[in-house]
Amino acid sequence: MAQTTPWYNMLGERYSGDQPTFYDSDGLPWVKTLEDNWQVFRDELIALSESRPQQLRPYYINKAMSFPPRHWKTMGLYFWRFTMHGNCKRCPKTVGLLESIPGLVSASLSVLEPGSNINPHQGDTDAVYRCHLPLSVPEPLPNCGLQVGTDIRGWEEGRALTFCDAQTHTAWNHSDRRRLVMIIDVVRPEFIDRQHGVCAHVLASSVIQMLYQSSSLLNRLPGLLKRGLYHLFRGLIYLYLPIQRRFAL
Known part of the structure; x- marks a missing residue:
C-alpha cells in the first residue's frame, strides 16, 4: 500500500516509517x-x-x-x-x-x-x-x-x-x-503536489532546532507549547516561501 502521509521529525522523534535505507x-x-x-x-x-x-x-x-x-x-x-x-x-x-x-x-x-x-x-x-x-x-x-x-x-x-x-x-x-x-x-x-508544505515543515523544524540550541528555556517548555511553536513557524514559512524566491540572498 502506497504511503499517503509524510513522516516529519517535529520534536526529535525516532523515525517510525518503513522506507528503505538506500533506494535503487x-x-x-x-x-x-x-x-x-x-x-x-x-x-x-x-x-x-x-x-x-x-x-x-x-x-x-x-x-x-x-x-x-x-x-x-x-x-x-x-x-x-x-x-x-x-x-x-x-x-x-x-x-x-x-x-x-x-x-x-x-x-x-x-x-x-x-x-x-x-x-x-x-x-x-x-x-x-x-x-x-x-x-x-x-x-x-x-x-x-x-x-x-x-x-x-x-x-x-x-x-x-x-x-x-x-x-x-x-x-x-x-x-x-x-x-x-x-x-x-x-x-x-x-x-509532489505537496512539496511547498513539505518544505515549510522542514524549515520550521530547522528554526526550532536552532532556537533550542540558543535557549535552554525553550527545552523546558511543555510538549504542547513546543508543537504550537512549531506549527506557528510552519504557517509563517508557508506564506513567505513564494515571496522569498523572487528576491536575492
Missing part, C-alpha cells in the same frame, strides 16, 4: 542527469567555493554535528526552496541541470574535512529522496563511507547514492584530504 537509483530517471554531468557540477561548485570561501560554513543548524566540531561544511544553492541567488548565479550550468529535475527542493556542496565524522543523526522527513553525488572522494571504504541504518556504502566519484534521510545515518572521512559531495533533495512522486 536505477528507478529514478533524474539520477542519470546527475551522473552524466557530475564533472560539470564538480567544476562549478569547486570554483564557487574558491571564489566565495566565506560562504562555505560549518553546518549551521547544529555545529556540533561533526567531530571534531565544525569539520562538516556546506555551501547552498537551494535550501528547501529558499534560493541562494548569489551562489546560483555563479553556477549557471549546474542550476540549469538542477532546474530540470521535477521536485528538487535542496542542493548544496557538502565538505567533510580530513580525519572527521558526521555524527549519527536523522533528517526531518521521509517525503524526499536524499541523494549524494560524489565529486571528490579521497579514499574508498573503509576510510571514507556512509552508513544508513545498518547498511554501509562507499562513495565513488560520479556515482549517486540515494537514501532515506529520515533513517539514522552517519558518514566519515578518515583520509588526509577533503571529501566533497553535492547533496540534493527531491520530493518523492506521491508527495
Whole structure:
C-alpha cells in the first residue's frame, strides 16, 4: 500500500516509517542527469567555493554535528526552496541541470574535512529522496563511507547514492584530504503536489532546532507549547516561501 502521509521529525522523534535505507537509483530517471554531468557540477561548485570561501560554513543548524566540531561544511544553492541567488548565479550550468529535475527542493556542496565524522543523526522527513553525488572522494571504504541504518556504502566519484534521510545515518572521512559531495533533495512522486508544505515543515523544524540550541528555556517548555511553536513557524514559512524566491540572498 502506497504511503499517503509524510513522516516529519517535529520534536526529535525516532523515525517510525518503513522506507528503505538506500533506494535503487536505477528507478529514478533524474539520477542519470546527475551522473552524466557530475564533472560539470564538480567544476562549478569547486570554483564557487574558491571564489566565495566565506560562504562555505560549518553546518549551521547544529555545529556540533561533526567531530571534531565544525569539520562538516556546506555551501547552498537551494535550501528547501529558499534560493541562494548569489551562489546560483555563479553556477549557471549546474542550476540549469538542477532546474530540470521535477521536485528538487535542496542542493548544496557538502565538505567533510580530513580525519572527521558526521555524527549519527536523522533528517526531518521521509517525503524526499536524499541523494549524494560524489565529486571528490579521497579514499574508498573503509576510510571514507556512509552508513544508513545498518547498511554501509562507499562513495565513488560520479556515482549517486540515494537514501532515506529520515533513517539514522552517519558518514566519515578518515583520509588526509577533503571529501566533497553535492547533496540534493527531491520530493518523492506521491508527495509532489505537496512539496511547498513539505518544505515549510522542514524549515520550521530547522528554526526550532536552532532556537533550542540558543535557549535552554525553550527545552523546558511543555510538549504542547513546543508543537504550537512549531506549527506557528510552519504557517509563517508557508506564506513567505513564494515571496522569498523572487528576491536575492
